[in-house]
Amino acid sequence: MWCCLSQKRGVPDFFKEKFREYYRGASLELPQDLPFREVALQPFDADYYVRHLSFDSLAQLRDYISANVPRHLYYSSAKYLYPGNNEMSEKGWIGSDLVFDIDSNDIPDCGKYVIDFRFCPRCGYIAKNDEKECPYCGLELKKFEHVDKACIERAYDYLLKLIDIIENDFGFLTYKASFSGNRGFHLIVELPQPFDRMDSEARREIVSYIMLNDFDKKxxxxxxxxxxxxxxxxxxxxxxxxxxxxxxxxxxxxxxxxxxxxxxxxxxxxxxxxxxxxxxxxxxxxxxxxxxxxxxxSIPIDSKVTIDISHLVRIPNSINGKTGWKAFLIKNISEFELDPYNVSISGNEMLQLRILVDLPQIRIIDREFKAKKGDVIVTEYPYASYLVFKNVAELMSIRR
Ligand SMILES: [Zn+2]
Structure with a gap:
């Protein structure tokens, strides 16, 4: 049967409840020393971040996020004596993981796989220049950005190359790799002492070794x-x-x-x-x-992320609020597959959506979509959440 929905700030409560349900039992991938980490989140219905949280256990964190559902959820790459202190200088920094971010957008030759435009979610106007507001409704334009799976797979090849360097050139063997839940990958290397005390300058040297800057190449x-x-x-x-x-x-x-x-x-x-x-x-x-x-x-890592010793890392197996997908831990590093089961947090219900803007042909995971503004489509969670969280569709009803 189809049921109707209450609408709140663009994304209906349906998704918030899905997130809550997921977080009640989620096996979030957390560091052993969780009590020394700052936890931060963006609430589901807000634009601001809540920082300086700290938890003693996964159970405690689960209770908190089931009550305060996050749109994005992070922990600090840094370990602190007082992670809950509001002043960064008084947290008592004792070391940091070495973290890497590989974004499909930075992959050479991926340009042809990226679709990128700004549009008005009310009337479907697509920006022709760099205007910020819709000339018809005065509404702030939203950005739609889509990266084809082919490009995500290229980013994964770079992740494998990066891991090769981390293992064979640096000898660091404790790490976690995860899909970001949108268009890239994260690698968290849990550094042993004394390497975890490396400052930003030392980390900058590592970045330059991995990226090979133009000067080195020459x-x-x-x-x-x-x-x-x-x-x-x-x-x-x-x-x-x-x-x-x-x-x-x-x-x-x-x-x-x-x-x-x-x-x-x-x-x-x-x-x-x-x-x-x-x-x-x-x-x-x-x-x-x-x-x-x-x-x-040369590996296209985001240098800012690796140099920053207090970076907030998206928690592996949490949900990315830009897509509604699970930012899943890659358990076996040689086996990454972007498929609907790996990213979905929901069961078999079919979601009926209204498309808000003319969509060019895009492939979401394994399925092609092309739609006109006003079209109504019915699809499963991972495709629906992707279109809704990217603002190009609204949820009309659910069939369970
Ligand atoms: Zn408009």
């Missing part, structure tokens, strides 16, 4: 492309996987471009010797591909 390219030096013999150390560090990453990438087994074996560190002609071949290969390899090795 320096490395010059080193490998210097013809004058090459004529006198090799003026640099050939990269090999056993070297570790950046040379390990370059060697791995090079080995994928080589078919000669002797060269491959030398690059991988399986053999120590290589004949002179093959050495020359390898040197040629490096000069030819080094620029492309460095671009491939």
């Amino acid at each position: 320096h490395i390219i010059n080193m490998y492309m210097d013809d004058a030096r090459r004529q006198k013999g090799l003026g640099y150390i050939l990269p090999r996987v056993i070297d570790g560090g950046l040379r390990r990453r370059i060697a791995l990438s090079l080995s994928k471009r080589v078919s000669d087994q002797d060269i491959k074996s030398f690059l991988m560190g399986y053999s120590e010797k290589i004949d002179y002609h093959k050495l020359a071949q390898l040197s040629e290969l490096i000069s030819k591909h080094i620029e492309e390899i460095l671009n491939e090795l």
